[in-house]
Structure formats: structure tokens, C-alpha cells
Amino acid sequence: MSTLKPETRDLQKSLEEDVEAALNPGEAQGYYRDTRECAALLLIAGAALLSPPAPRPKK
């Protein structure tokens, strides 16, 4: 039994640290949808879709 006591103490200490961390979270990293990036992607995708097909030699 006596060998378990330090483990129990460690577990309790670890739980206390986890509880303290859970009660004091930092602000979560937010992420925005960047309008400029979206617009650039849209333009590139649009340009690719709207470009005329490659000319083929006439038979």
C-alpha cells in the first residue's frame, strides 16, 4: 500500500494542475476567412474556367 501513496499523490497533483489549466484557458486561436485570399482564389478559379479552350488544328 505504501508504494501506492506517492502515485496517488502524483495523480492528485496532476489533476490539480489539469483543473487549474482548464479553469484558466487562454483565448482560443481564432481563424478568419480572409476576404482578399478568397477573392484571389475566386479570380484564379474563374479565369481558369472562363478561358477559351486551347485551339486545335483543323482537319
Added chain:
Amino acid sequence: MKNLSGAVCDLASEVVSVLRDGDHRAVISPNGQGPDAELGVAAVRVLGADVLLPSTLHRHPAAPGDLRLVREAVRTFPPGGDASASTEWSHWAMREALRRHDPTAAAPQLSGAAPDAAWLSRLSWQELTHQLAVLGALAVPPAVAGPSPVVAAAAPRTLDLARGFVRAVRRRDWLQAAGAGRWLAVLDSDTSPVPATLGLDAGLDFVLRMGGADPRVALHAHAARLLRAGAAG
């Protein structure tokens, strides 16, 4: 052994279930402890006074098992000498909830003065929103939970909190948005109204839809909806 955040989510899920049903039943299953008893008590400490929220808002007597575990969490995880303000306030809110729900069980660990709340008034609107969202369990109307220095400090800053709510939604930080929304639901009054242009009800629906898979988000959002519906008015 499961990790603490998993246990907190499980417990929050139970709270949401009882909160939504409005039933008079225990949040914590009597058989739900088992070998992870310490983890369960730690989860109760993290969720704080919200474990008793269904009883508070629906005005039911709290289940004896819930009260016992909240009491155990208060005793097992007291704020240390270097504890942060949110840890101290969370502990204070649990003690107050216990005092309300179980007035006969006055114990030495339930006594103690309220921590300082003056620092809240010095925070920027972004910091205020973050701190109040962390202290979401304290967002309960004084008419139900009695006077709270945190509610008093936050009351004049509904406009700041409304800005914080919008910022949290734009950042897709659903937990902060739900916590801020719950505070706005508590603080909305004639003297410090929440701007109608915010569209708080639609905003709460959106937050619940986008972030409701996280039971902690669902807990705050459902609590806010109940408060908006006047459940605890």
C-alpha cells in the same frame, strides 16, 4: 483513465440533457463514478456551479448526489495561494450555489469573502469577453442566484460584450461566443440593454448550430435561450 477534458464534456452533456428536458432528475448518474471517481470530481470542479444549473433555472431541488459531488469538488480543489482570479471566482460560485441549494449544510469550506472583481472594469472589451466567457458559470440572474460582484461589474458593459460576441463569432470561437451570449442574456435590461441590432437570438441559434457539437458550447447556448425565454425571470 479518460482525460479531464473528455470527462468535462461528458458532464456538460448530461447538464445539457437535463437543462433541455426540464426534468427533475440528477445530472450525475449514481453509477457514473466507478474507477474514475477522482476524475469525475475534477470534472465537477471544472464545470463548477453549472452542475447545479438545471436545478437553479428550473427551480427544482438539486439531487443529493449532485450536491455531494459539488461539495466534494469544493473541498478537494480549493484555490491555492497563487490561484488565478477565475479559479477563485469559480470556487466562490460553487460555494454560493451550494449555500442556495443546501442551506442546512453550512460548512467551514463554504464560508469566505467574495474575491475582488474590480479588475474586470479595467479590461478591454476583448479581454472582458474572454474572461466573462471563462466565467460563464457565473452568468445567472441575481434574481435567481442572489447578488454577484461579477454580474455587477459586467452589467454596465453590455455594449462591450456585444462587440465581443460578434468578434468571437467572426473568429469562430464558439465557446467564447456562447459564453458571451449567455452573459448578454443575463445582463440585458432597461438600464443597459443589449443592442437590438446584434440579433442575439439569431446569433445564439447560429452559435448552437455551428458549435453545438461541443457540449460546453451547447450548455451556454441552451442556458442563454432559457434565460431569453424568461425561464428564470
